[in-house]
Each structure stands twice: as C-alpha cells, then as structure tokens.
Amino acid sequence: MGRFVLRRSLFSLFSLFGLLVLVFFLSRLTGDPAALYLPVDAPESVRQAFREARGLDAPLLAQFGDFLVNLVQFDFGDSLRRQRPAFDVVIEAFPWTLALAGITMALVLVAAIVLGALAAMKVGGIFDRISSVISLTAASAPDFWIALMAIFIFAVALGWVPTSGTGTPWHWILPIGVLFVRPFGLILQVVRSSMITALSSAYVKTARAKGVRQRAITFVHALRNAMLPVITVAGDQAAGLLNGAVVVETVFGFPGIGKLMIDSILQRDFAVVLAAIMLTSLAIFLMNLLIDLTYAFLDPRIRY
Template identity: 85%
Template sequence: MGSFVLKRSLYSIISLVGLLVLVFFLSRLTGDPAALYLPVDAPASVREAFREARGLNDPLIVQFGDFVWNLLHFDFGESLRRQRPAFDVVLEAFPWTLCLAAITMSLVLLGAVVLGSLAAMNVGKSFDRISSVISLAAASAPDFWVALMAIFLFAVALGWVPTSGTGTPWHWILPVAVLFIRPFGLILQVVRGSMITALSSAYVKTARAKGVRQRAITFVHALRNAMLPVITVAGDQAAGLLNGAVVVESVFGFPGIGKLMIDSILQRDFAVVLAAIMITSLAIFIMNLLIDLAYALLDPRIRY
C-alpha cells in the first residue's frame, strides 16, 4: 500500500509540473497586462515602468525560472488586480467551490443510489423506463443552457429564488440544482447497470433462497459489490465539480475558484491563474488517491 501511494504521488507531481509549465507559457500569450491595467493614454515610460516592476520585460525563460524559484518557497506572487498575495486570493475562493461540490455530490450520490437500485429491482417496469429517460435527459443537458433557463424561469418569471450571490440558503438552490443534473444522470445509469449485475449473481440467489428480504438483499448485500464502478464515475464527476464548475459559477456569480479563474484570465492576472490551477490540481490528486484506497475497503480482494 505504501509503495502504491508513493508511486501515485510521484506520477501526480510530474503531471502537475507539466500542467504548470504549459499554463505558464500559454498565459503569456494572452496579451500585455499593461494594456489592461493602465489608461489608454498612459505614456510609454509609465508602461515600461509597470512591466519592469513586475518582471514582464524579462525573457520568458527568466520569468519561468523566477516562477519556479518562488513556487519552491510557496510564493505565487502578487495579484495584479487585488494587490494581494495570489495564494491568499485563491484560498478565499476555493472553500466556496469545495462546499458547492460537496453538497452537490452528496445529493447526487444519495439520489442516484436510491433510484438506481429501485430501477434495478424493477427492470422493464414503468419505474425503470421513466428513470432511464430522466437519467439520459439529465446526462445530455448542457450546463450553460440549463443555468440560463433556470434563471429565466425560477428567478425572473416566478421570482422564487435570487439570480446570484451566496447570502442565504436560497442563493444556493439554483447553482446546486444545475450542477446536480448531469452527474445525477450519469451515476444513476451506472448504479442501475451495476445493481442489475449484482442482483443476478449467485450470492444474491442464495440469500433469496434463505428467505432474506428483498430490500436487505438490494441495499446490504448487492449494493456494496456494485459500488466499485459507481465510485469510479463519481470520482470523475466530483473532479469535474472541483475543477471549478466554471460555467455555473460564472452564470450565477458564485464566488468560487471557477469564476476566479475566468476573471483572472480575462484580467491577465497570471499569478492568480497559476495559484488556482495548483490548488485545484492538488485537491483532485488527493481525491483520486482516496478513491483508489476506498476500492480496497469495499473489495478486500483488491491489493495494491
């Protein structure tokens, strides 16, 4: 187990370094920050002083060397827009995305496991057909379209919920609901397929022969063995949510890391972009490692 964790950590570090190198050089292609932060009629000397003070006149390889050196000291530099350490700016936004993702995935797993298991118990019946249609429609729904339609219907037309912000629980309803739809549809289909396989296995037939009730067979015996593929898909969907939920956060004005990254890219705030990618990548790595370790807990036959 220790060698597995060490190997996965090494692979993740290599991937993270490659990602940061790629993003560093690509971000420099977005344009000159001086053109964005200074007035249009600013003198050339002022623009030159602005670039010189922030090392933007140095060759790219020199800028990258300074970035790596600062990164080794956990220093991502200062946010050009906010005049604060970029790392602090990202740490303020990340908990909002983490909380949004945790609430959404908790509801997704609860709903998908229950409905998927019930659908597997009623294969070919009306409940199974309806749940399949709903899950396929949910998995196919584009987030940006659903978000805009939700704002128009529930916020503008009906006035039930606010369009943006985080001040009250009502502000969270639309972002959570929109993020809920796609992973719910995907995971529901996976739960249904896995449960159908598990319910047709030999140990389930033995349990039925012994007189065990159907609910106990489904939610105690079969569900645990059906959870491995579900965990894989759930981990992938959770990583997508942790990756910023960029569209949803931007549409609803949610102050998470996804909206922060979009704003920072548009503002050419390079330090914040790199810090956001670093924090998000580390969170995804830790989550994937925990999912891999959970396999061994659910199925003792798995050994690393």
C-alpha cells in the same frame, strides 16, 4: 499500501509540475498586462516601469526561472488586480467551490444510488422506465442551458429564488440544482446497470434461496459489490465540480475558484491563474487517491 500511495504521489507531482509549466507559457500568450491595466495613450516609459515593477520586463525564460524558484516556497507573487498575494486570493475563493461541490455530490450520490437500486429491482417496470428517461434527459442537458432556464423560470417568472449572489441559503438553491442535474443522470445510469449485473449473480440467487429479504439483498449484499464503477464515475464528476464549475459560477455570480480563474485569465492576472491551477490540481489528486483507497476497502482483492 504505503508504497502504492507513495508511487501515486510521485506520479501526481510530475503531472502537476508539467501542468504548471504548460499553464505558465500558455497564459503569457493572452497578451501584455500593461496594455490592459494602463490607459491606451500611456507613454512607453510608463508601460516599461509597470512591467519592471512586476517582473514582466525580463525574458520569458528568466521569468520562468524565477517562477520555479518561488514555486519551491509556495510563492506565486501578487495579484495584479487585487494587489495581494495570489495564493491568498485563491484560498479565499476555494472554500466556496468546495462547499458547492460537496453539497451537490452528497445529494447526487444519495438520490442516484437509491433510485438506481430501486430501478434495478424490477427491470422494465414503470419506475425503471421513468428513471431511465429522467437520467438520459439529465445526462444530455448542457449546464449553461439548464442554468439560463432555471433563472428564467424560478427567479424571473416565479420569483421564488434570487438570480445570483451568496447572501442567504436561498442563493445556493439554483447553483446546487443546476450542478445536480448532469451528475445525477450519469451516476443513476451507472448504478442501475451495475445493480442489474450484481442482482443476477450467483451469490444473490443463493441469498434468495435462503430466504433473505429482497431489501437486504439489494441494499446490503448487491449494492456494495456494485459500487466500484459507481465510485469511478462519481470521482470523475466530482473532479469536474472541483475544477471550478466554471459555467455555473459565472452564470450565478458565485465567488468560487472557477469564476476566479475565468476573471483572472481575462484580466491577465497570471499569478492568480497559476495559484488556482495549483490548488485545484492538488485537490483533484487527493480525491483520486481517496477513490483508489476506497476501491481497496470495498474489494479486498484490489489490495494485492
């Protein structure tokens, strides 16, 4: 197991390095920050002084060399917009996204696993049909449309919750609700399909012949064996949430890392963009490693 973790870590570090190199050069294609932060009629001498003060006057390859040297020290430079270390800015925003994604995925997993298992107990029944329609609708609805409709109905028309912000627990309801819909629909379908396969296996028939209760068969014996594909899809959906939940955070004004990345790209704040990509990629790598270890826990055969 130790060799497996080490091997995965090395592969992930190479991937992370390649991603940072790609983002470094692509971010420079957005334009010159001096043209954005200085007045239109600013003389060229002022623009040049602005670039020199921030190390943007050097050739691109020289800037990349300085970036690699600083990367070893985990130094991404200062934010152009906030005049603070870029990594500190990202660290402040990341817990908001982490909390939003964690609460959402916990609710999604509980609801999808319970409803998916119940739907698989009687295939073709009323509950199964209703849950299938709900899951297909939820999985197909785009996030931005759900967010706009949720604001119009629950915030504007009914006035039950605020439209944006993070001041009270009520501000979290709409972002969590919108993020909940799509992963819930996808994971519910996977749970139902996996449970149908597990409930038709030989060991389940043996348990029924021995008189084991249906509830124990479903939620103890079959559910554990049906969880491997569920974990795969849940990990993919959680990675999407950790990746910023860009649309939801932008619509609701949520101060997470997704909104921070969008704002930094528009503001040509290269240091913050690179720091945000770095931290998000590390979080996704750790989550994928945790998923692989969970596979081995659920199915001992995977360890070998």
